[in-house]
Structures are given as C-alpha cells and as structure tokens.
Amino acid sequence: MTSREIIVAAAKKYLSTRKKSLSLTKILDLFAQVLAVGLGLKPALLYDANNASTEQVQLYLSSLQSSQLVSKSLFTLDLNGNTLIVNQGIALSHLNEILSSGNMGVVDVSHLLEMPVLHDLSRVQFVNMVQKLKLTIERFQQHGDCKPLYxxxxxxxxxxxxxxxxxxGYPVTYWFDQNKSYENCLSMTTLMVTKAAATWEMDAARPVRLPRTHLRLVPQLLRVPSSLD
Incomplete structure (x- = not known):
C-alpha cells in the first residue's frame, strides 16, 4: 500500500462515527496537521474533525505510528472530554520557554466586556497553571502503553x-472567567485573519501536494503594524 492508501484506510477504520465520516479532503488535511505536530512545527493539535472519541483518535495515531508515518513522540491527551494530539518534547520545550521568558499575551474575552482587553493575569496564577500542565504532559513518560492520557x-x-x-502554540491566548459564564465577547469583535500555507509531497513515486493553510484569528486591536515608520 502507498502512504496515501495507509492514511486513508486508518482514518476510515478508526475515526468513522455514526453521525459523521471524514471526507477524503478532511482525511488528508488531518494527516497534514498530525505530521506538522510530529515534525515539531507546533506543539499539539485539537481534534475537532468529527465526534470521534479519544480512544478512536489514539487507535488512529497508533496505526500511523506503526506504519512509521508519524513520530513515536506523539500521544493523545484528554482534557475534560477534549482530545489533543501532543508532541511531548516540543510541548514541554514550549512550556519551559513560556515559564522562563514570561512572554505570553493573555486576552480577556469575558462576555460582559464591550471588547477584548489585555488581561493582567497574576504571575503566580499563570505559572501554577503552566506547571500543572507540564506535569500532566510529563506523565506520558511513565504512561508507556498506547492508551490516551487523561x-x-x-x-x-x-x-x-x-x-x-x-x-x-499560539502567541496570544484567550481567557475568560468561567466561574461566571462560558460566553465571550468575540461575536461582535473585528478579527484579523493571519494565514500561512505549506505543501507536503506524500510519495516520491506519486507526487501529491497537499495544500495546508493555517488560520489564526486575533482581535484587530492587538494587530502589530507591518512596518514601523
């Protein structure tokens, strides 16, 4: 089987659900994202292609790893029912960098605000959250087997x-007071869309280029000028 056939077969076998199966385009797009995480282009990805369970995503990932298509350093992490595919080494390095530099923009998008504002999150609160996240990811070293980490x-x-x-791996992250509401003020906020595109050649014998466009929406008030005069 070619790499393309293995990728498609793994997705159809492990990620299909009663409500929604993935199209060929989404299957290839998902693999491009997983590959990007495996190559260290970003620390993790949030699985939202359909409502496949964390266990299904782990089986899909294990299948790709056994075929040597993606890195063995990837694992699935379940956060309160949300499934992420994480590159352990890159994620830990990223979190260590944040802790050492303290360079992380936090934007308050609480629903009572008229527009997003930079949030003055206490250093102690921020460090405590990042350190707990680090400890969770480090548990993967003792985890060992091919099961999701909860x-x-x-x-x-x-x-x-x-x-x-x-x-x-976002340079800016959102925050809201979830003790008051899970709603936010972004619905009426002008957003700036940043795009970055890349291609990947799947098989040397059968070149197939997969376009992949990454989008990041940031409130326009945080826009950095393209030039400084």
Whole structure:
C-alpha cells in the first residue's frame, strides 16, 4: 500500500462515527496537521474533525505510528472530554520557554466586556497553571502503553480556553472567567485573519501536494503594524 492508501484506510477504520465520516479532503488535511505536530512545527493539535472519541483518535495515531508515518513522540491527551494530539518534547520545550521568558499575551474575552482587553493575569496564577500542565504532559513518560492520557479531575479548575492556546502554540491566548459564564465577547469583535500555507509531497513515486493553510484569528486591536515608520 502507498502512504496515501495507509492514511486513508486508518482514518476510515478508526475515526468513522455514526453521525459523521471524514471526507477524503478532511482525511488528508488531518494527516497534514498530525505530521506538522510530529515534525515539531507546533506543539499539539485539537481534534475537532468529527465526534470521534479519544480512544478512536489514539487507535488512529497508533496505526500511523506503526506504519512509521508519524513520530513515536506523539500521544493523545484528554482534557475534560477534549482530545489533543501532543508532541511531548516540543510541548514541554514550549512550556519551559513560556515559564522562563514570561512572554505570553493573555486576552480577556469575558462576555460582559464591550471588547477584548489585555488581561493582567497574576504571575503566580499563570505559572501554577503552566506547571500543572507540564506535569500532566510529563506523565506520558511513565504512561508507556498506547492508551490516551487523561488529565482527570485535576483539569476541572483549569481555564481550558487558555490551556488550549498554550498547548497549540499560539502567541496570544484567550481567557475568560468561567466561574461566571462560558460566553465571550468575540461575536461582535473585528478579527484579523493571519494565514500561512505549506505543501507536503506524500510519495516520491506519486507526487501529491497537499495544500495546508493555517488560520489564526486575533482581535484587530492587538494587530502589530507591518512596518514601523
């Protein structure tokens, strides 16, 4: 079987659900994202292609790893029912860099605000959250087997919106007071879309280039000028 055939077969076998099966385009797009995580282009990805369970995503990932198509350093992490595919080494390096530099923009998008504002999250609160996330990822070293890693009750008091931003490698992450509401003020906020595209050649014998465009939406008020005059 060619690499393309293995990729498609793995997705159809392990990620199909009663409600929604993945199209060929989504299967190839998902693999491109997993490959990007495996190559260290980003620390993790949030699986949202359909409602496949964390266990299904782990079986899919294990199949790709056994075929030597993606790195063995990848594992699945379940955060309160949300499934992520994480590159352990890259994720830990990213979190260590954040802890050492403290260079992480946090934007308050709480629903009572008229527009997003930079959030003055306390250093102690921020460091505590990042360190707990680090310890969770480090558990993968002792985890060993090909099963998902569940954060469990320890993540119940985490601000998942912010945690996702940290794990996905965003330069800016959102925060809101989830003790008051899970709604946000972004619906009426002008957003700036940043795009970056890449291609990957799947088989040397049968070149297939997969376009992959990464989008990041950031409130326009945070836009950095393209030139400084």
């Amino acid at each position: 954060a469990g009750e320890q993540c119940e008091d985490w601000n998942l919106c912010m945690i996702f931003g940290l794990l996905l």
